[in-house]
Amino acid sequence: MRHRLLLPGLLLGLFATGLIRAEEGTAIPDDAVEFLAEYCIDCHDASTKKGDLDLDLTSIDWSQEESRKLWAKVLKANEEGLMPPAKKDQPTGKEREKIVAWLDSSLIENTPIGGTLPRRLNQAEYEASIRKLLHFPEFKLPMGFPSDTEFHGFNNVGEGLVLSPPHLEAYAKVARDIADQIFPPAKSTPKSRLWKAGPEDMVLSFSAASVQGDALRLASRSVDIMRSCSWPSRIEISDSGTYRISVNASKFLSNEGRPFEEDMILEVYARAVTATDRSKVQDFRLLKEIKVTGEEPRTTAFQGDLYEGETVLFRWKNAEMTHDPPDTAKAFKTLAKENPRFLAAWLKTVFPTGNPKRPVRIAVLRGRNGWDTVSKHMADPNLDLTHASTDSPLAQAFFKLAASKGKTSIADCLCYFYHTKGPAMEIHQLTIEGPSKLVESPADLKRREWQLKITGTPHEGQSKEAFLRDFLSGFLPRTFRKSVTDETVETYLSIAKRHWDAGHTYEEGMHLLFRNILISPRFLYRCLGAGDMDDFDLATRLSYFLTQGPPDETLIDLARRGRLSATRPSKEDPAKMEYWVLRREAERLMPTEFTAPMIQSFVGQWLDTDSLHGIMPDPKFKFDETSIDIAKYETERFFTEILTKNLPMTDFIDPDFTFSSIAFVQRNYGFTPKTSSNKKGKNNAASKRKLQRLKIARGGRYGGLLGQSAILTATANGVDTQPVIRGVWVLENILGIPTPKPPKNVPALTPDTRGTTTPRELLAAHTNESSCSACHQRIDPIGFALENYDPVGRWRNEWPGTKTRIDASGTLPDGTKIENAIELKSWVVDNIDLFSACVLEKLMIYATGRIPNYTETREIEAIVKQNHVTGNGFRSLVLSLIESEVFRTK
């Protein structure tokens, strides 16, 4: 069925490299020689070599891949009746059948299944491997790490995954960074440093502190550091250690403020410079309580441990004022009782009209601003003292206000009374000197725990060498995904040992060892080893296929016991052996969420949705990043649904559901969908934006891969559509028919958006010119069928620019006439095995990292056929692939 679409021009293109030597090889049977001499050799002999194709009739060297590829093309040309050209004598059907049968059996006989090259881990696989092996969930490759090259559309194929010096250098650099994290290099003893901070170096947060003269004053206590504390922000300790901390402080009192007889207690905490201002004091480590006894500044010094990234924080523990509303009100009452002018000034500020029901907006009183107003009134000789007793209704209203929650602005303002009148805590100078010795920070301890998690702990009395040997015999098989010989263990052991012997520390030896393990080809390449695929290789292939990560404990255990490839007679057909453990494990690892790495990676590469964010559609389409996210989600979620629910392959093309938001569907697909639950959804904006399963009618413009916004956007360029690009894309990714690259030096057709000609007129040149037409009569009709979709997938009836009606009709190469995209879709549904084989081939490339050869292509067709008669479910198809010889062969 795929043949019908292949035409001579395409073959000529493919034939271009067919030059083979035939010194050794198998003789061609006489009747075949007769056939070839009669119909082929006129054009395809050594002298004419039409299409660069020279058929040597003496013998065929089947061991050469090149020659197998060549004769596969001869087979195709006959199977599909593409050659000889129509104007030449044609062989009979019988003759063709005979030559096809001979070539088919010869090719199958001589093309063994398998042949994956050793595959380097690609970026995603490398990241997943490090995360799992080293218990390092946040690991990411650094920006600028050399990207993976694609081969046949995928970035995990052996041929494409070249390893070049820039790669190895980057791997070595990453290995060093990882080793630095696990076994940080010993820090050289830091030089002792002296930091000094004066009031101007302290953080002033809200009204917690203010600078008055040459002192920093603290006025209140609160558990919220941003309300009551201060700290020097230009100090950041770089070496965890013991430091000498000195604070010069004094009491501040004045006649206008209240007395403070007892000692003031200054708390000194250690805090991370980067800690949030929303922290509470109890989040920090209390280093010292200092007694401040008099109004004369005095220096108190003490030893304290400060860790990397920390500074100190000050809090006045026994301040009179707090920021809790009931207590704030109490402070107001006390002050008001002692000082009527204070009360009168507040009342004037808060109730400027004298009406207790109409206070000013309290927020504007916050901090200094409010205090300036209050103190101005206090100093006013004409201040009205009528209501300045605590039991006046106005005063009562004020206290009530101050006691209500959420009025911290009033407290922030009151702080300034203490800042200016006292009592307040004064800090004049801070010095930190050190470290006198280094200490281990919590981060260091965490790192040590992490280290032990990776390497384990030595037994009592175990030498570090014996310990490391134990560790490596468990770690290396997991890291190399293979059983490992003692010899290999000893080799890696000696890396650390020699380094230790040369006088380096335990950590340095381990650092060096890890750096080397992580650039070993045994780690960087998968399935490296002699002979056929073993259970470890099978576990590795299955795991990276379905999870993009290394095999888990269960798989490694099954591999170690050789159980993964266990078989038993199939229930349906006892003559057939089924790989029941492999199938069970595949079911276990099969992705279930659209966010699963396998789905993101496979769908992204197969359907090019991972190119979406680079397209940046022209602003005139109003298709922003959010639209792109929704479009991408639609395709990924759709794929996941078909996979997890084992829906039929035809649903890929013409389904009755999609996943999107009602708003997106209305805007981009131009209709209002029913929700799957069939309930009348609430009609508010939020429910319209909700991503959900939506019902759509089969046989319409939208729905299915060919009508999804993500794919139609990915196959345009954000500005205009190019039928050739979409046509080639559908051939290669939906129908599985590769198209040769256009010849060099043909200038690309740049559509003229000012629009004097329609794309159809522009592309007419293709189909008129005979050298172009062979391919373009296959490409262009499909591309034109999709022209009704604009560059972001919205339906349109006219071409922009020329404003002419879009003619989407065309003739498919098998002669089927179609009018538009809907008819193209129904044609694909009628020929669904073509699509299934295409998807299965992509999955095989993704899973095995190789391009299918002749025998494998036939195998894939057979799996598709078999699956078609048993329900044609997608999940079944994937499982059949995993159980097949194609998957299980190296």
Added chain:
Amino acid sequence: MRAKPTSSLPGVSRRHFLRAGAATLALPALEAFSATVGSKPQAKNFVAIGTYLGWHQNAFIPKQTGRNYEMPDTLSPISSFRDEFTVFSGLDHRAPNGHGAWSNFLCGQSPKSYSLDQMIANSIGAKSRFPSIQLTAGAGESDNKKGNAISFTRRGVALPMVQRPSVFYERLFMSKADRARTEYMLRSNRSSLDLVLEDTQRLQKSLPARDRDKLEEYFESLRAVEKRMGHQLETINDPVPRPDYKLPSYDPITPNLQIEAEQIMYDLMVLALETESTQVISFFLHGLGQVFSFDGKALGSGYHGLSHHGNNPAMIRDLVAIETAHIHCLAGFLTQLKERKNPEGKSLLDNTVVLLGTGMGDASRHSNANLPTLVAGGGFKHGSHIAADPSKNDAPLLGDLYITLAQRLGLEVDSFSNASRNMNQLFS
């Protein structure tokens, strides 16, 4: 693409005379051919700068051809260098359209293939501490693994670019402590690698032939890395001047600070060339969506949005403002190169071929035809606008110009990508 190592062959091959001049150009007068290629290359450094979003053609390409052209808006910041650069138009690589093909700037017709700077570096770069350096500005902190690149190895591997000026500075002028650590790393690695190698060779022997061949890539790379490590070890304690350059306390890496980053990168590029730390630099000017501000005023739209101007005059004005700012940064670079002179009195500019261009001909239409291009320095006779007429059958390709540039740097090459001529007769 065939890059032969610089040989001591006197003069230049006959090809120059045979191949040159085949191009039909819409030029009022052709300059006389002067045989300028001698046994000693006339320039020793190569710097390539490319914008992701192209250059708005109407503001970049002069209206007139030849010497007496009127300076276009975008190029106004370098008008005082008029005789130090040449503008080219009508050249391209006949490459496919779309953003995806951007990398054809230095790669020629096939995106993501062996780039001009790498071809040059492989020929002349080995002597320097850094055979080549790749930089970028405006790329943001994105961790997009499929990000754009400007330079590609012979095998099509995209080379990582340095985005933080502080990283570039540290790489060029390592501190003493870093140097000691690096030396320890290199020395310890060297001996341990032998053990890994021993183990791996044991493994390799057991592999089937195909796998063995594939693994050869690994060993080749390992040998190359070892060689580099050796080279690094030999030179690690060479005195490298640590220039007294004041970096800002932060790296301007967010896309909206692109112009700021460019200025610093250019300053550091001058230092890199002056200290002979490298001879080959490529610099990728990205174009993302963030909004730029000039003189405290924000532009109407993000850089990328502006590039899709749809001929809206206000958007074009803002786009040209950004592109002019790029050229303003270039002016600073050219000024510094011109000021720095070697003992023979030759300026660093005369010794440096500066290529500024793009792989995107018209971002508004995602077209990759007619790529605005400018060449400065390198001791060429400058001062003209050279316009090719791409509608002519034998019109020159951008690759033909690249061949001329490569030859100027002493490479014996006669082909690049789809080009196999040169422009020596028009530009020398």
